Amino acid sequence: MTVFESLLNNTFTVSRRIRISDGQGGWTVAWAEIGTIEGRIRPASSAEREVAAQEGRDISHVLYLVAGADVARGDLVECGELDVEVQGVREPSLAGHHLEVDCLERQAESTEAGS
Numbered sequence: 001m002t003v004f005e006s007l008l009n010n011t012f013t014v015s016r017r018i019r020i021s022d023g024q025g026g027w028t029v030a031w032a033e034i035g036t037i038e039g040r041i042r043p044a045s046s047a048e049r050e051v052a053a054q055e056g057r058d059i060s061h062v063l064y065l066v067a068g069a070d071v072a073r074g075d076l077v078e079c080g081e082l083d084v085e086v087q088g089v090r091e092p093s094l095a096g097h098h099l100e101v102d103c104l105e106r107q108a109e110s111t112e113a114g115s
Contacts, residue, residue, distance in 0.1 A: 004098055005066060008038040012063070015076040031076055040064045041079065044102070052102060057087050063101040067091060071101060083108065 015031040022028050041063045044052070052059040061084050065071060075086045084103035091099055 004064075005038070008040050008064070008066070010039060010041065010079050012037050012039050012041075013078045014071055015078070016072070017074060034070060034075075037065055037069050037071065039069075041082070041084070041103070048102075052087070057102070058104050059087055059102040060084070060105040061103040063103050065099045065101060067096045067098055069099055071099070076106070077101075077103065 013033060013036050015033050017029050018032045019027040020030055041061050044059045044062050048062065049059060061082075063077060063084070063086075071077065071086055071089060073086050073088055077084050077086060083106045085106055086101055087104050088102040089099055090102070
């Protein structure tokens with residue numbers, strides 16, 4: 001185990017959008033779990049949020065994963081009560097060491113009547 005891998009303190013579930021035929025020539029979109037990955041997440045700094053905004057996107061967290069992890073823009077990543085949508089994936093210095101994943105927190109909607 002590398003020093004970087006020893007810092008990965010959470011297990012995340014990754015889901016990806018899939019299209020399902022509605023039987024009438026159209027499609028519906030659903031989420032399909034594609035696996036779990038070990039990672040570490042932290043809130044994005046104000047500087048990171050500002051740079052992302054200049055690029056036309058919003059981020060709230062940065063997720064760290066080992067290089068080669070199966071995660072892509074648009075995926076949903078969950079850990080406990082935290083759900084984030086992947087906004088972008090970077091491999092710093094193209095070193096094959098780790099990935100930095102820009103994410104935006106998604107808050108669950110209430111499904112109770114009257115809420």
